[in-house]
Amino acid sequence: MVEIPLPASFTRAVEQSWGPAGRRWLGVLPALAEQVAQDWELTLDGRLPLSMNWVTRARRADGTPAVLKMGVPEGGHLADEAAALGFFAGRGAVAVLARDDARGALLLEEARPGTPATALVPADDEAATAALISVIRRLHRPAPESINLPELAGRIASFEQHLDRFPGDDPLPRSLVERGAQVFAELCATATERVVLHGDLHHDNVLAADREPWLAIDPHGVVGDPGYEVGALLYNPDPQSPDDGVLDLLPARIEQLADGLGMPAERVIGWGFAQAVLSEVWTFEGSGKDHMRSLRVAHRLLPLLP
Known part of the structure; x- marks a missing residue:
């Protein structure tokens, strides 16, 4: 199981925003993140600052860096984010590398530095x-x-x-x-x-x-x-x-x-x-x-x- 430390400020923000759906999501997040990482052949490489979504650096099978972002799929905002980024198509914004709306998961280009x-x-x-x-x-x-x-x-x-x-x-x-x-x-x-x-x-x-x-x-x-x-x-x-x-x-x-x-x-x-x-x-x-x-x-x- 992927070890996912969840700061109290993060869990509180998720629960305040999504109520029971947020609490359910927090409960399954470790298993869900592990499943997504396996399906997309990712090595998780260091959590990033959290606000309303869980975000971590990742490395793809070919060694290229990426960012895995996961959020509440029930009434969350990741589908809108993915649609906007898909429309931008890397023009002025990070590119979408993979998307799974049902699991509330996005794999994104990492902006470096x-x-x-x-x-x-x-x-x-x-x-x-x-x-x-x-x-x-x-x-x-x-x-x-x-x-x-x-x-x-x-x-x-x-x-x-x-x-x-x-x-x-x-x-x-x-x-x-x-x-x-x-x-x-x-x-x-x-x-x-x-x-x-x-x-x-x-x-x-x-x-x-x-x-x-x-x-x-x-x-x-x-x-x-x-x-x-x-x-x-x-x-x-x-x-x-x-x-x-x-x-x-x-x-x-x-x-x-x-x-x-x-x-x-x-x-x-x-x-x-x-x-x-x-x-x-x-x-x-x-x-x-x-x-x-x-x-x-x-x-x-x-x-x-x-």
Whole structure:
């Protein structure tokens, strides 16, 4: 049996997100990982940091490195990730080497050396932003009607559910959530294109590689307006201090993203604001502990909205 140490933080996140299905999956994960490794002729080669999925380095039968990623197959997100990566086909993102949706397993290209764009911040934030712009330009292509990915506009439901659940100004100012929902809906309704989006593109999800200078990992996989991609870039990565860091970088990032992507600055600001609010809304769907970083960004961007 494959030995799989599962940190308490990981098991807690899985159980909070998927409940009984998550607990069942955690119980069978060691046997499932061993079966997948045998079927794909893999030697497991060192666990990677865990969040919502179990991830480990692996070596294929021919000696080439890879990454094995496994997640809850019942209502999990790996099928969307696999569909998005399959569409990207290695262009600006790691390639899919094998896929098994029934077992919630993905075998992925390993980006080497794998240094995240986070390492450039704040010393050379301009270079970090340029790296993410280059990845966005590689990833974005028109979405075929046949692609099986959720529509971006569907995420408006998270705002609505939050407003139904919390009628007052606790845990988030109601007016801020209402404005976030309004801006989100308006931007979706005025989409300039319908493209396949990474859906969670930020500095930790863009890694230095040898096949291309930078490759994206961990897409959510969603279809909609290309401007959505810039939102998470504005409130990441975590600053060293709650009072500076990312807030000080906002004006330069907005200008660079608008210029680099040929996008009006108003849409960069709008998507940054809407996503910063959405990030806080999602936080209260889960742990109930706000990030504050995205909330501060939302408050900073609010007066800049048209």
